[in-house]
Amino acid sequence: KFVQGTVAEGAPVVPISAQLKYNIEVICEYIVKKIPMPLRDFVSEPRLIVIRSFDVNKPGCEVDDLKGGVAGGSILRGVLKVGQEIEVRPGIVSKDDEGKLLCKPIFSRILSLCTEQNDLMYAVPGGLIGVGTKIDPTLSRADRMVGQVLGAVGALPDIYIELEISYFLLRRLLGVRTEGDKKGAKVQKLSKNEVLMVNIGSLSTGGRVLAVKADLAKISLTSPVCTEIGEKIALSRRVEKHWRLIGWGQIRRGITVKPTSQEWCELPHQAT
Template structure:
């Protein structure tokens, strides 16, 4: 066994008792992240660089992203946060972040603060970072990432005025997603003078008044120089608690990425099944467990009627970073290796679907009856150098909107609207539940702009009992 695996706490399915699991259990936290933290904010304010400073991982990795130097797809990186066990070790230097490939738990790193070099460090958090794109045309992708966040780092560049358009829009989006735990990072302080930084610090506090970020700490950093990153780690531990997790319910995971991991030209006998990546909302997934994916295969007949065929499969592997798991718990980003035809998972084709125990997943809706709430003004749009302050127009019958439900983005035609109630016809079927919240967007100046949120009250569901599941 390699030295990096030496201290891994063993996972034994035969001894698994889900009633005794906890996000900080050694056999869990040593192997997988148990909390998801997103980075939000305007384009080029340093979200990807901040994650790289903490995790050592470059989340911008696709060719088009590297060429344009922007995040286009959701990026991921994991890191562990340790604290020196000697209480005399000064803060924030007593906090240490370690890249994901340090897998050991018992063989923890040693403190490197002068005078405390021989002190052991205790693992406090294993974090999955979700790097959201900041460009205005990628708002739908950002909302997909927000669906799994337990907390967020709001990046604000110190050398720009506050707020920038997507700073406002992203903050409104995480409020809609009921996200309460936010840390504000005042990035690029190395590029400005101290008095300018102090003035912007006050502007940030004024901007977040009355929002979910009111009272949030504002941490000055330089992500490029890795300045003050230990303070960020301290605030992550102290200000973003691990949410209560449900380990005993049937497992339910929303898919935010899916892959075909086979190389071109692979021999038939060497082909492996498709991989679904996402975050478990509740329950525990286990190797060899039978699973169902909904809505599954979606087709339209000659009359335009939608038919959904759920996909049945089996879990052949669970992994996070380089760690193979026997079971995976809520929190963190998990890759689920399956027996599915890899053409079904290629190029994110399963994004927005729900994976879980056979027969336990929510119903599939094609029409929704919702109550909705519109924002008081339009966010994220610039006109003539200033942010548009106009009111959001009311919903109109027959207009097409965009809904983000979980990790699913779908078009929605307004069939009827009265006061704050609406009936919507979905472009794509969605596996969801009554009471679920969603984000509502409208096309403004050729781009989708966030205009409000809503809650599902009822809807028309598809009967899938007549379908032959695809296994």
């Protein structure tokens, strides 16, 4: 009864125990058989969203043994190859004397590709990929590159600081406990100057609502984001000290930030 009339109706229900590893192979079998393989795009210029980044150097290691930063993420399209030159956007974000945002894209080269325990010569869409680069590890340590987009030089989309979206709000809040048969709280309409959390790709950033009209909204972002027109985003509102999903939107247009000078952020002994 719980799933009747929903998209989950007729879906297989498999009892499992992850700790005891019961029925894990059954889950894998159902995933392979029931979920269709999405069409992969191997022809377009490569694009990877960064969800983790690391400095793999141990404290006190010799200068000659220093390794570049590592970015972990999922390839959306295209093929990444070892030795390929790459660009990371928005890159290094700063402000000038007038408080204006500046974005310096990072340019580097791929030194290694790996997934789980396997070293790769090239990587295709699907699954998580670790990309070893020549980027200065200071820029990649402790997930500092999360929300950035990595891809072929000159092929990445624009950097936006303000977005105009068409949005759709949920009827009721998700994940909020209710007593008995009470229904969840209704989602209120967006209001001017309200602060939301906006998820675009792997980036979570603050957004202030500048204007609302019908199902359109203009949002000023706290951090610049590398995205494109037509991209879907998630909107969350702070409810009882927690961020709750209230709806989603699609980018219609926006105000872009022009990237400044190229920044080859490599370790000195690795520079080519």
